[in-house]
Amino acid sequence: MILRRHAPFTALFIILTILAVAPLIAVLGYTFFENGTLSFDSLLSVLQNNSIVQTMKNSLLLGVYVIALTTCIALPLAIIRTKTFLVKNEWLDIIFIIPFMTPPYIGSMGWILFMQHNGYYEQIFTTEAPFTFFSVAGMVFIMSMHLYPFLYLMLKNALMRIDGSFQDATMIYGGNPVLNWIRVILPLLISSYVMAALLVFIKTLAEFGTPATFGKRIGYDVFTTEIHAYLSRWPINISAATSLSLLLLSVCMVIWYIQNVISRKYTFGTHSGKSMSSNQLKDSLLIRVFSSGYVLIIIGLSIGVPYFSIIATSLLKVRGEPLSLSNVTLSHYAELFTVGSSSFTALMNSINFAFVASTIAALIGFCAALYIRDAKKKSQQFLDFTSLLSNIIPGIVFVVGLILFWNAGWLPATIYNTNWMPIVTYIVLFLPYSVQYTKSALSQLHPSIHHSNAVFAHNYWMILLKVWLPLLGQGILAGWMMTFIISMRELVGSLLILPPSVETSATFIYSQFEQGDVSKGMAMAVITVLLTVICIFLIELLQRKALHTN
Amino acid sequence: MIIRLKGIEKIYGNIQAVKPIDLTIEDTFVTILGQSGCGKTTLLKMLAGLTEPTAGDIFFDDKTIFSKSKKINVKPNKRQIAMVFQDFGLWPHMTVFENVAFGLRGKVPKSERADIVHDALLKVKLDAKAAMKPGELSGGQQQRVALARAIAISPKLILFDEALSALDAILREQMREEILAIVQSIGAQAIFVTHDQTEAMAMSDSMIVMDTGEVVQTGSPEEIYHTPANPFVANFIGKTNWVEDKEKMIRPENVHLYPHTNTTLRSGVVKKSTYEGDRYVIFVETNGQLWKFYDHHPHEQGAKIKLYVEENNIHSLRKQEA
Numbered sequence: 001m002i003l004r005r006h007a008p009f010t011a012l013f014i015i016l017t018i019l020a021v022a023p024l025i026a027v028l029g030y031t032f033f034e035n036g037t038l039s040f041d042s043l044l045s046v047l048q049n050n051s052i053v054q055t056m057k058n059s060l061l062l063g064v065y066v067i068a069l070t071t072c073i074a075l076p077l078a079i080i081r082t083k084t085f086l087v088k089n090e091w092l093d094i095i096f097i098i099p100f101m102t103p104p105y106i107g108s109m110g111w112i113l114f115m116q117h118n119g120y121y122e123q124i125f126t127t128e129a130p131f132t133f134f135s136v137a138g139m140v141f142i143m144s145m146h147l148y149p150f151l152y153l154m155l156k157n158a159l160m161r162i163d164g165s166f167q168d169a170t171m172i173y174g175g176n177p178v179l180n181w182i183r184v185i186l187p188l189l190i191s192s193y194v195m196a197a198l199l200v201f202i203k204t205l206a207e208f209g210t211p212a213t214f215g216k217r218i219g220y221d222v223f224t225t226e227i228h229a230y231l232s233r234w235p236i237n238i239s240a241a242t243s244l245s246l247l248l249l250s251v252c253m254v255i256w257y258i259q260n261v262i263s264r265k266y267t268f269g270t271h272s273g274k275s276m277s278s279n280q281l282k283d284s285l286l287i288r289v290f291s292s293g294y295v296l297i298i299i300g301l302s303i304g305v306p307y308f309s310i311i312a313t314s315l316l317k318v319r320g321e322p323l324s325l326s327n328v329t330l331s332h333y334a335e336l337f338t339v340g341s342s343s344f345t346a347l348m349n350s351i352n353f354a355f356v357a358s359t360i361a362a363l364i365g366f367c368a369a370l371y372i373r374d375a376k377k378k379s380q381q382f383l384d385f386t387s388l389l390s391n392i393i394p395g396i397v398f399v400v401g402l403i404l405f406w407n408a409g410w411l412p413a414t415i416y417n418t419n420w421m422p423i424v425t426y427i428v429l430f431l432p433y434s435v436q437y438t439k440s441a442l443s444q445l446h447p448s449i450h451h452s453n454a455v456f457a458h459n460y461w462m463i464l465l466k467v468w469l470p471l472l473g474q475g476i477l478a479g480w481m482m483t484f485i486i487s488m489r490e491l492v493g494s495l496l497i498l499p500p501s502v503e504t505s506a507t508f509i510y511s512q513f514e515q516g517d518v519s520k521g522m523a524m525a526v527i528t529v530l531l532t533v534i535c536i537f538l539i540e541l542l543q544r545k546a547l548h549t550n
Numbered sequence: 551m552i553i554r555l556k557g558i559e560k561i562y563g564n565i566q567a568v569k570p571i572d573l574t575i576e577d578t579f580v581t582i583l584g585q586s587g588c589g590k591t592t593l594l595k596m597l598a599g600l601t602e603p604t605a606g607d608i609f610f611d612d613k614t615i616f617s618k619s620k621k622i623n624v625k626p627n628k629r630q631i632a633m634v635f636q637d638f639g640l641w642p643h644m645t646v647f648e649n650v651a652f653g654l655r656g657k658v659p660k661s662e663r664a665d666i667v668h669d670a671l672l673k674v675k676l677d678a679k680a681a682m683k684p685g686e687l688s689g690g691q692q693q694r695v696a697l698a699r700a701i702a703i704s705p706k707l708i709l710f711d712e713a714l715s716a717l718d719a720i721l722r723e724q725m726r727e728e729i730l731a732i733v734q735s736i737g738a739q740a741i742f743v744t745h746d747q748t749e750a751m752a753m754s755d756s757m758i759v760m761d762t763g764e765v766v767q768t769g770s771p772e773e774i775y776h777t778p779a780n781p782f783v784a785n786f787i788g789k790t791n792w793v794e795d796k797e798k799m800i801r802p803e804n805v806h807l808y809p810h811t812n813t814t815l816r817s818g819v820v821k822k823s824t825y826e827g828d829r830y831v832i833f834v835e836t837n838g839q840l841w842k843f844y845d846h847h848p849h850e851q852g853a854k855i856k857l858y859v860e861e862n863n864i865h866s867l868r869k870q871e872a
Contacts, residue, residue, distance in 0.1 A: 448639030448711075451600050454626040455633045456699065458656030466652065470643045 009379050012368055016386045019428050023401025024393070027249070030242045030404050042239035043246065051221075056247070059222040062140065063201040069144035070151045070200055071193075073298060077148070078155035080291040085283050092295065093153070094540050099302035100149035101532050103489045103506070105209030106525045108142045109513050110306025112214060113313055113522075120309055123322060134218050143210050145302040147203055151196045158192035159185075191266035198259040202252050206394030208492040213513065223248045224396045224492065231400070231496055242404070245397045256392045307529070314522040332523035343524060346508040350488045353419065353504065357426035358434070358483035364427070365434025366476055369442055370468065372435075373450070384435075391432045398428050399493045417499045425497050426487035433486070434479035441475025478542045485535040489528045551611055551706050551739055552576050553597070558606035560592050567592045569763045570606065577755035579730065581742040584760035585786070591711055593760070594743045598633055598709050599626035610706070629707075632700035632738075636712040638692045640684040646671070646695050647680040653703040670702040673732050690721045697729065701736050708733060710742040714749065726753055747787045751775070759783050775801075777865055784867065789831075791841040793864055802831070804863040805843040813858035820855055823848035 031043055046052055077096075080086055099107065114120045115133040122128055132138075162185055208224040215225060223244060230241035283291075313319065317329040336343045365387070372384045390398055402425055406416040415421050449471075453463045491506040498507065505524050512521030553575040560568040568589040582590045595601035597608065599616070602623060608616040615624045626633075632653070640649050650667045658666060671677040674694035684692050693713065700708050710729070714722045730753060733740045744750050750757055751771040759767045759774060767779040778784035781796045790799045806813065818836030823845075830848050834841045834855055841857070849855065 445642070446635075446637045446639055448635035448637050449641065451595075451598070451626075451633065451635060452639035452641065454600055455598060455631065456653035456703065457627055459627075462655055466644075466655075467641055471641070 008367070008371055009383070012364070012371060012383055015364060016368075016383065019424065020386055020389050020398070020431070023398055023405045023428070024249075024389075025401075026404040026408065027242050027245050027397065027401040030239065031246050043243045046240050046243035046247075049240075052226075052244070055221050055223060055226050055244075058220055059205055059248075060251075062136075062143070062220075062222060063204040065136070065140040066143050066147060066204045067197045067200055069140055070148040071197065073144060073148040074152035074155055076294060077152050077298060078159055080294060081152075081156050082159040084287055084291045086291055086295065093156075094536060095299060095303070096149045096152060097536055098533060099146055101485070101536055102146070102303075102306070102529055103209060103491065103525075103532075104143070104146045104207060105213050105491055105506075105510060106310060106489075106529060107146050107306045108210045108214040109509075109522070109525065110309040111138070111142050111145075112217070113309040113518075114305055120312060120323070134214075136218070136220060139210065139214050139218065139220060142214055143204060143207065145306075146210070147200050148298075148302070150203070151193075151200055154192055154196035155189070158189050162188050191262055194262050194266075195259050198255050198262075202255055202392065202394075205248060205252060206396070208396060212491070212510070224394065227396050227400060228492065228495065231403070238404070241400055245400045248394055249397050252392055252394060310522045310525045310529070313519055314526045316519055319519060332517075332519045333527075335520065336523050336527065342503065343508060343520060346503040347505050347524065347527065349419075349502060350505040353422045353426060354484045354487035357423045357430070357487045358480050360423070361427045361431050361434045361483045362476055362480040365431060365436075365479055366438050366468075366472070368435050369438035372439065373442070374447075387435045388432045390429050395429050395490075396492050399425060399496050402428065402493075403497060419499065419502065421497045421499065422494060422502075422504070425493040426483070426490060429490065429493060430483045430486055433482045434476070437475045437479030437482065438472055441472045445471065474542045474545060478539045481535045481539050481542075485532050488531065552609075553707070553739075554607075554609040556607040556609075558593075558596060558603045558608060560589070560596060560601065561604045566763055568596070568603075571765050573758065573765060573768070575739075575741070575756075575758075577739075578734070579740050579742070579754045580756050580758065581744055581750040581754040582758045582760060583744060583747060583750040583787075586745055588760045589763040590743045590745075590760050594709050594711055594741065597707075597741065598631060599624060599629055630705050631707045631709060632703055632705040633709045633711065634693070634696045634700050634713040636715050638684070638696045638716075640692060640695055640699075642684055644683070645680065646676065646682050646684065646687070646698075649684065649695055650699045650702050653699060657703070666702055667698075670698040673701065673735070674698045674728070690717055690725065693717060693725065697732065701732060701738070704736060705738055707739045707741065710740060710744075712743055712745070714744070715746075722749070729753070751787070759786070761786075776863075778867070780867060784865075789842050791843075792839050793859075795839075796867065798864050798866045800859060800864045802842040802844055804860040805841065806858045806860075807843075807845065807856070809858045810860065812861050814861055816857045816859055818855055818857060820849045820851055820853045822851055 032038055032040065034041065081089075081092065086092065111133075112119075115129060115138070205223060207222075208228065211220065211222045211225045212228065215222060221229075227241050227244050227248070230237045230244065312323060314332055315328050315330070316323075317327050317331075335341055336347065338344055368383055368387045372380045372387070375381045375384045402421070403416075405411075406414050406421065406424075408414075415424060449467070453467055457463045457467070488504075489506045490504075491510060494504045494507050495510065498504065503511075505528055509521045509524050509528070512518060512524070553573075555571050555573040555575075557570045557572060558568065559566070559570040571593070582593060584590045592601055596603045596616075603616060603618065605618045606616075607614060607618070607620075610629070614620065614622050615629055616622060641652070644652065647667055650670055651663050654663045654666060667680070668677060671680055674697050676691060676694050676698065679687060679691065679695075684695060687695065693716070696713075713729075714725055717725060726749065729740070742750070742753055754771060756768065756770055757774055758765055759779075761782050767774055767783050774783065775788050778787065778799070781799075784790045784799050789802050791802060791805065792799050809815075816836050818834040818841065821833040821835050821840065823830045823832050825848070829844045829846060831842050832845055832849050832855075834843070834857065836857065843857065
């Protein structure tokens with residue numbers, strides 16, 4: 001009986017352990033154990049290496065710079081979207097998600113194409129750029145243009161929650177509006193801000209796409225690119241890669257811990273009963289012009305420029321010749337969709353892997369979310385934690401772990417060098433999405449739904465078919481789509497774990513950009529972002545519909 | 551049906567939510583009354599099978615429903631019970647009809663279901679809304695749907711968890727009557743969990759009063775009102791005048807302005823009068839205690855007043871304990 005009662009947990013536990021925990025243990029084991037004995041040699045030798053210190057410094061500095069710039073972009077944006085006439089334009093948020101969802105390597109390729117010598121900037125303005133874009137500043141700029149939406153959304157939501165009766169109370173008891181802002185709004189905002197900023201930091205550290213494309217050009221090495229180099233450049237040095245992974249992991253864990261402490265200590269119940277006093281906003285012309293202008297500039301820089309570059313490049317007959325109608329061709333797309341071509345095979349591989357991975361992830365995520373519920377029991381909390389691990393742990397660390405684990409000599413069978421390897425990698429990396437989407441759909445229901453099911457339903461199948469699937473279906477589907485699009489264009493894992501001679505769209509774009517036909521690569525990039533944008537709109541639609549019906 | 555609990559308790563981590571309880575419930579309408587956090591909902595959920603007791607046995611008549619030692623735990627859907635929740639717990643994606651019919655799936659052939667659902671909806675006067683979704687109904691109507699869902703499966707026992715708390719005062723009183731009539735008409739038993747004493751007294755044949763995880767008193771509403779077992783019960787149910795601090799008490803209606811047989815005199819000073827619509831409650835300071843009694847008109851603040859106390863109705867709490 002005990003076995004049966006714990007069966008769902010045991011099954012989920014085993015699956016998650018093999019998928020997510022075992023690779024991490026493999027990283028630890030490889031770093032600290034040599035021939036069965038504990039040893040710190042490999043870690044020490046890595047730490048003594050001079051270039052590692054530089055790499056660490058590079059990574060951490062990059063994180064700090066990106067936090068600074070994303071704050072400068074996101075805070076005004078959040079204020080504009082909550083305090084001015086733009087408050088009602090909900091669709092703007094969907095637009096702002098696009099740069100965040102655009103694969104960072106595609107974004108930075110767009111910027112490289114735009115700013116490089118003889119690039120679109122020079123063609124359009126017929127003069128050289130007055131500044132050198134190819135520097136750390138440029139890299140910080142590109143990464144901030146990718147990450148600001150994340151900070152913006154967190155800040156905006158915090159500001160919205162502070163509205164309502166808090167606002168009214170401050171109006172009655174407070175004095176000068178500026179002082180009110182400093183005394184009331186800012187302290188309430190600060191915990192949300194610090195949490196979001198630390199997550200931006202982790203995301204910057206974990207980022208591979210931009211450092212691999214742009215960073216490489218300016219010789220700026222960070223954790224992720226170094227780990228990748230150790231694993232892909234001769235002589236291959238696995239222990240250096242695991243030691244670096246471990247360092248990266250530790251930094252992220254420390255930040256995550258700080259973030260947790262802050263959220264526990266300084267999070268206030270900012271739900272103040274009635275929300276949103278939608279007072280009629282009458283902005284002066286100056287504010288209107290300024291806020292619309294600001295939003296337009298940000299959208300232009302984060303979407304307009306990179307998208308223009310990749311679309312233009314994908315359409316050019318001869319690169320380097322001026323942008324004109326006579327130089328436009330669809331041949332790159334035609335080739336892309338030619339059955340049997342390497343690009344078409346890569347695209348189909350991506351779609352297949354992503355489809356299988358997201359379907360399995362959705363299934364695991366659904367079961368896990370149902371089991372986790374409100375995470376009151378220890379076992380529920382444990383499962384919650386493991387299923388969300390890859391939110392805090394950089395993808396490349398998991399990838400290194402997966403490579404080590406599935407190459408372990410004692411395994412009776414391995415998926416290494418098969419198509420299951422990328423699939424498993426995608427599941428591990430993106431499981432949090434399906435868990436979170438299902439959990440959020442679940443959290444919108446009354447808690448007594450669970451009790452209603454227990455009392456009135458004839459059996460589990462009926463609960464599953466008649467209650468959970470119809471009620472959570474939209475959330476599960478949204479999570480599925482999310483996993484699908486991000487699996488489809490995942491780069492670092494694909495570069496390292498794909499079986500020989502198998503390509504995905506991401507590795508295709510990367511290799512064509514680095515040493516091949518850039519236009520062909522960009523045609524693939526356009527297809528990738530097109531699919532991404534379509535999925536964003538569909539997910540948004542689903543989420544709204546779900547909110548509406550409940 | 552006779553419901554028996556033997557040594558039922560619940561421990562969450564190191565918090566004892568419900569201390570070991572021995573209890574027999576025979577009456578048709580029973581309320582479990584207590585302040586929030588006293589363990590009353592936990593007790594109800596243990597009866598329903600939604601929460602597993604840490605120890606003890608539960609019997610419905612002779613049948614063991616739960617036994618920790620014998621490792622028996624009948625599932626909620628096999629206990630022949632129904633439940634009505636504070637937040638209704640209706641499935642938002644199903645129509646009213648489907649919500650009510652859900653409990654019949656797998657138990658009653660499809661052809662008979664429609665009639666049963668229709669009957670149940672007729673009883674709660676919602677047969678016209680069968681095709682609507684719960685989200686389109688008012689709070690009171692949703693609670694009726696929840697009630698229809700409960701009676702449709704013709705349970706032996708219906709559990710109400712703060713079922714009326716989410717409704718406004720007028721609706722609540724109206725629903726009380728209806729619930730009693732409907733539960734009686736299907737011949738089921740009902741256990742209500744509530745924190746509202748008036749509701750508890752109006753709705754039940756017997757009451758179970760709980761405080762910090764313990765059952766402190768059981769009995770008919772009258773017994774509990776007139777002979778409370780301890781100061782907590784005395785203060786929690788009805789208004790109390792203390793003769794001696796926490797040892798002897800008398801209810802305000804047994805304190806008068808004029809002498810009766812067996813009354814003793816007590817003088818005091820009027821502190822304030824509050825209007826309750828049908829009468830005034832007069833607060834009087836006497837022997838260092840604040841007393842209450844009822845009158846048809848207010849008394850001037852600070853006026854000296856003579857009170858006549860019915861000696862027979864002074865209830866000693868110490869006697870109970872001895």
